[in-house]
Amino acid sequence: MTTTPTLEEFTAAAESLAGxxxxxxxxxxxxxxxxxxxPVVLKMENLQRTGSFKIRGATYRLAQLTPEERxxxxxxxxxxxxxxxxxxxxxxxxxxxxxFMPLGVPVPKLLATRGYGAEVVLEGETVATSLKxxxxxxxxxxxxxxxxxxxxxxxIGQGTLGxxxxxxxxxxxxxVMGIGGGGLIxxxxxxxxxxxxxxxxxxxxxxxxxxxxxxxPPSLAAGHPVEIRTQPTIADGILVAQPGAVPFEIIRDQVDxxxxxxxxxxxxxxxxxxxxxxxxxxxxxAVGVAAILAGKVRESGKTVSILSGGNIDPxxxxxxxxxxxxxxxxxxxxxxxxPDRPGQLARVSDLLAQVGANVxxxxxxxxxxxxxxxxxxxxxxxxxxxxxxxxxTLDTLRQAGxxxxxxxx
Numbered sequence: 001m002t003t004t005p006t007l008e009e010f011t012a013a014a015e016s017l018a019g020x021x022x023x024x025x026x027x028x029x030x031x032x033x034x035x036x037x038x039p040v041v042l043k044m045e046n047l048q049r050t051g052s053f054k055i056r057g058a059t060y061r062l063a064q065l066t067p068e069e070r071x072x073x074x075x076x077x078x079x080x081x082x083x084x085x086x087x088x089x090x091x092x093x094x095x096x097x098x099x100f101m102p103l104g105v106p107v108p109k110l111l112a113t114r115g116y117g118a119e120v121v122l123e124g125e126t127v128a129t130s131l132k133x134x135x136x137x138x139x140x141x142x143x144x145x146x147x148x149x150x151x152x153x154x155x156i157g158q159g160t161l162g163x164x165x166x167x168x169x170x171x172x173x174x175x176v177m178g179i180g181g182g183g184l185i186x187x188x189x190x191x192x193x194x195x196x197x198x199x200x201x202x203x204x205x206x207x208x209x210x211x212x213x214x215x216x217p218p219s220l221a222a223g224h225p226v227e228i229r230t231q232p233t234i235a236d237g238i239l240v241a242q243p244g245a246v247p248f249e250i251i252r253d254q255v256d257x258x259x260x261x262x263x264x265x266x267x268x269x270x271x272x273x274x275x276x277x278x279x280x281x282x283x284x285x286a287v288g289v290a291a292i293l294a295g296k297v298r299e300s301g302k303t304v305s306i307l308s309g310g311n312i313d314p315x316x317x318x319x320x321x322x323x324x325x326x327x328x329x330x331x332x333x334x335x336x337x338x339p340d341r342p343g344q345l346a347r348v349s350d351l352l353a354q355v356g357a358n359v360x361x362x363x364x365x366x367x368x369x370x371x372x373x374x375x376x377x378x379x380x381x382x383x384x385x386x387x388x389x390x391x392x393t394l395d396t397l398r399q400a401g402x403x404x405x406x407x408x409x
Contacts, residue, residue: 002249005156005187007194013060014160020059020092021160024048026168026304031276036292039302041169045161046281046310050084050112052237053161053184053308054148058085060157061146062093070095075143077101077130080109081237081309082148087116098143100130106313128241149183150244159187165304166195172203173301176288178308179207179216179258180238182247188306189254206297207251207258208287210235214260215242220252234263234320237284237309259296264327266290270317271324273307283320285309329387331360333407336378336397348378351400357393358383379407 025044032040045053062074073096076086083099090097097118101110102125114120121137124130138145147154165175165188175192179185189205196203209216212231219226219242227242243251261269266283269290273281281289288305291297312320325331338344345364352359361381384390397404 002152002246004190004250004253005152005159007191007198009156010159010163010187010191010194013156014163016063017056017059017157017160020049020089021056022047022049023164026165027277029277031272032289032292032305036297036299036303038300040292041172041302041304042277042279042289043161043165043168043304043306044279046279046285046307050081050088051309051311052081052085052282052285053158053306054081054085055088056085056160057149057154057157057183057187058082058146059089059092060160061151061153062086062089062095064153065095065144069144073097073141073143074146075100075134075137075141076146076148077127077134078148079105079127079130079236080113080311083113083118083120084109084116084311086146087113087118091117098134098137100124100134100137102126102130106316108313109311127239147244149181150246152246154183155187155190155247155250157187158184159191161306162188162191163195165306166192166199166203169302169304170199171302172196172304174204174206174297174299174303175306176206176208176291176297176303177306178235178238178284178287179209179243179251180213180240180284182216182243182251184306184308185255186247186250190250193254204256204299205254206291206299207255208291208296209258209260210238210266210287211260211262213239213241215240216251216258217260219243219248220258223252224248233266233283234316234323235266235283235287237282238287259291261287261290261294261296264323265294267320267324268327269293270320271328274321279307280310280312280317281307282309282312325383329390330384331381332384332390333379333381334394334397334404335407336380336402336404338376338378338402340376344376345378347400348380348397348402351396352380352382352393355389355393355396356385357389
């Protein structure tokens with residue numbers, strides 16, 4: 001049975017981390033406040049050292065090791081954020097660190113982890129495999145395994161973020177954040193609720209999971225951690241098949257609701273954060289915003305959404321932005337059959353210009369399955385101002401006698 005950490009434990013952890021972590025900004029978002037109908041504040045943990053909240057739990061966990069344990073070194077497994085947190089914490093404390101990372105890990109995260117002085121072992125196709133390899137390494141060498149979320153000290157370290165949230169926004173009514181293994185939300189929920197209770201207030205905590213990796217709802221229904229079969233998701237930072245036993249017991253008691261969002265929702269959130277808040281956030285760090293935009297969070301009062309990390313590969317960011325534009329109805333590809341005679345491309349281009357749609361790419365071909373000898377296919381990628389503008393564009397083309405079809409993303 002896991003004992004929920006006390007406010008005094010969180011406060012002591014925050015004092016021990018002073019000078020190691022940054023107190024990240026909390027900024028109001030007018031765009032999200034308009035969507036929700038009440039004030040929304042973004043807690044910018046994407047600006048934390050190493051680019052995510054993971055440095056909190058990793059540093060506190062390592063700081064609690066005995067001198068004998070430190071002499072044996074530490075080992076961890078991660079696709080990026082936990083790896084960087086453990087590597088930097090180990091470097092600061094003078095502890096040898098070995099990090100198992102899966103093959104295909106984003107190069108920036110790999111280089112950052114090595115840059116903090118850790119020995120990196122690239123092996124395994126998934127983080128789950130890397131974690132098994134790290135556990136075997138710990139058994140073989142005596143190194144201390146630093147689990148990414150399933151340890152009470154890690155939960156306490158992550159919970160220092162909850163103290164910051166309440167310090168920055170003392171009139172907070174709701175806190176929204178992502179759930180992977182559960183270490184962050186367990187710590188934040190326990191800390192922010194304890195701080196609020198001392199001030200005579202109550203705070204709701206809502207967790208958000210990606211639809212393709214939503215192990216928490218069935219776990220809560222079963223009353224214990226349940227392993228699910230996950231599907232790929234852009235939110236790889238919360239792609240966890242089973243919540244940790246330690247955080248689960250705290251979440252069961254402290255978290256008020258858990259909702260899920262799609263990859264389209266997440267991509268849309270990243271786009272809004274880029275355009276409106278001018279911040280770069282990784283997909284897992286944007287799921288709270290995704291839940292607000294998708295109407296999964298309907299709260300009065302003041303809401304804080306935690307942007308838990310900002311470590312995103314630039315190539316993935318490029319793809320996600322394109323996907324986000326498509327999900328928002330602002331970037332569509334049309335397939336338009338045309339009679340094979342001069343002037344048809346010019347007619348279509350003129351119609352698009354009339355409605356203000358911007359042509360990004362054009363493919364004009366006579367080769368295609370099902371085409372008549374007198375037909376050609378025009379495929380155009382266009383930029384619009386949203387779903388209503390896209391519908392206007394389609395209606396205009398159809399009224400002119402064309403039959404545009406949207407090509408799935």
